[in-house]
Amino acid sequence: xxxxxxxxxxxxxxxxxxxxxLVPGAVExxxxxxRWLGLDWDEGPDVGGPHAPYIQSERRELYQEAADRLVExxxxxxxxxxxxxxxxxxxxxxxxxLPPGYDGHCRRRDPEELSAARRAGAAVVVRMxxxxxxxxxxxxxxxxxxxxxxxxxxxxxxxxxxxxPTYHLAVVVDDHxxxxxxxxxxxxxxxxxxxxxxxxxxxxxxxxxxxxxxxLLAPDRSKLSKRxxxxxxxxxxxxxxxxEALFNFLALMGWSPGDDREVMxxxxxxxxxxxxxxxxxxxxxxxxxxxxxxxxxxxxxxPRQLAERxxxxxxxxxxxxxxxxxxxxxxxxxxVVPLIQDRLKGLAEAAPLIDFMYVDEVSVKLxxxxxxxxxxxxxxxxxxxxxEILRGVEPFDHESLxxxxxxxxxxxxxxxxxxxxxxxxxxxxxxxxxxxxxxxAILGRDRCVARVEKALDLMTRAAVQP
RNA sequence: GCCCCGGUCGUCUAGCGGUCCAGGACGUCAGCCCUUCAAGCUGAAGAUCACGGGUUCGAAUCCCGUCCGGGGCACCA
Numbered sequence: 001x002x003x004x005x006x007x008x009x010x011x012x013x014x015x016x017x018x019x020x021x022l023v024p025g026a027v028e029x030x031x032x033x034x035r036w037l038g039l040d041w042d043e044g045p046d047v048g049g050p051h052a053p054y055i056q057s058e059r060r061e062l063y064q065e066a067a068d069r070l071v072e073x074x075x076x077x078x079x080x081x082x083x084x085x086x087x088x089x090x091x092x093x094x095x096x097x098l099p100p101g102y103d104g105h106c107r108r109r110d111p112e113e114l115s116a117a118r119r120a121g122a123a124v125v126v127r128m129x130x131x132x133x134x135x136x137x138x139x140x141x142x143x144x145x146x147x148x149x150x151x152x153x154x155x156x157x158x159x160x161x162x163x164x165p166t167y168h169l170a171v172v173v174d175d176h177x178x179x180x181x182x183x184x185x186x187x188x189x190x191x192x193x194x195x196x197x198x199x200x201x202x203x204x205x206x207x208x209x210x211x212x213x214x215x216l217l218a219p220d221r222s223k224l225s226k227r228x229x230x231x232x233x234x235x236x237x238x239x240x241x242x243x244e245a246l247f248n249f250l251a252l253m254g255w256s257p258g259d260d261r262e263v264m265x266x267x268x269x270x271x272x273x274x275x276x277x278x279x280x281x282x283x284x285x286x287x288x289x290x291x292x293x294x295x296x297x298x299x300x301x302x303p304r305q306l307a308e309r310x311x312x313x314x315x316x317x318x319x320x321x322x323x324x325x326x327x328x329x330x331x332x333x334x335x336v337v338p339l340i341q342d343r344l345k346g347l348a349e350a351a352p353l354i355d356f357m358y359v360d361e362v363s364v365k366l367x368x369x370x371x372x373x374x375x376x377x378x379x380x381x382x383x384x385x386x387x388e389i390l391r392g393v394e395p396f397d398h399e400s401l402x403x404x405x406x407x408x409x410x411x412x413x414x415x416x417x418x419x420x421x422x423x424x425x426x427x428x429x430x431x432x433x434x435x436x437x438x439x440x441a442i443l444g445r446d447r448c449v450a451r452v453e454k455a456l457d458l459m460t461r462a463a464v465q466p
Numbered sequence: 467g468c469c470c471c472g473g474u475c476g477u478c479u480a481g482c483g484g485u486c487c488a489g490g491a492c493g494u495c496a497g498c499c500c501u502u503c504a505a506g507c508u509g510a511a512g513a514u515c516a517c518g519g520g521u522u523c524g525a526a527u528c529c530c531g532u533c534c535g536g537g538g539c540a541c542c543a
Contacts, residue, residue: 017542018541021543086540095512100468101539143472147470154539160541171503191469212471255478282537286492289493293492343505406501410484416501419501420501432503435503462515
């Protein structure tokens, strides 16, 4: 959003330097999620650009060169400590209640010996030499001046034994190579920033503007993660969240335009966006508010648009409409949609609300047919008289049905709710359903007559064999 | 344990020394509307601005301490 507002470029870079954690298809999933959300990038692995390649595993030479340069200049050194030794060191530190960290063992060893070991194929990493004392300060656009003591940071790995860089090296090398002006990342990275500064300085690069964004927390106040059932963008999409609603909602987590606006278009958000207005405290993800906002966006859609967006959800196998209806008749759906538009918080909720409009018969429960305060006899009479209306009313539309049934209720001495309730159950098979007469009008005379007839039949049979 | 960053209604937030006995939104509750459920409208409850000290004529706003929460301390990002 900042890039969009300031006329900058948004670059997508794939940081895949951990070979052990490669997940097939993950990159595609991330890119498609971003795209679905409407976050279009100017440069990236799929669209290319002047700073290609955009995948770190394809830029390994750059990192290796940088690491070599740092070793040559004395800013970094080789280390062949085994995982076993590192583990022992850590345990010892723990026992002595010292802060964990590399003890600098190889820093004091003969570089020639280590580089010979590396040439011989030993597992050797490159570590940065962290100053033993003193402090670093940097300015974070959200937090202001931040200060760290070097003493709290130990010599960290920048190049792993498999030849891949760690995040720390890769990010610095690439940010420089790709002319990144603003590093915006989650607050969990703020403690790594001193390392990045150290690498920047020793490579002769200038530090980009640093911006650490507040974390999004789970309802239990811990970091949002898979462990806590964190939802991915994909899941929101599957639940029928509108991308424009999610975008709007997410933009408001940790940022506000400074006035009372909440429901905003993408353009309004981009125009109002300002890094300095980002909050510096973490926020808990409020699903209920997202659902409300999604409902707002759903209600704003034109019936045709909503029908089109609903179609994939209605046609799918799990949680969709009965399979016989596919492909969907969009013209019919467009007429149905206004009946449920106000009732939707997510697109996935539509199917159970309108499934009765897509089947030949609905199953009706006898006890639901007879409303509170109504006897079986008068319910039966009411439905019999209703049949007459359904057969004869002209035209078969919302207004005429409304007028005739209202008159019938009065004539029978029933409350409108009692009569309409019984009809609703007969027609839809549900106690809760969209407005009755609009529904009837769409269903058409024949289907309504058949359903009321069937309900009457059910009552009659129940009466003869009690 | 050490380091860093936070702390305004349950939640998201406005607030940048007086206009704030703190405003908006979600949620909750009540009423209206009403054929059910929603939506909509109206109203209500809900924050001693984490706590304690300063600074100041005046502090949610500035300073210090405490407490609480989170993050980080890997050949993970």
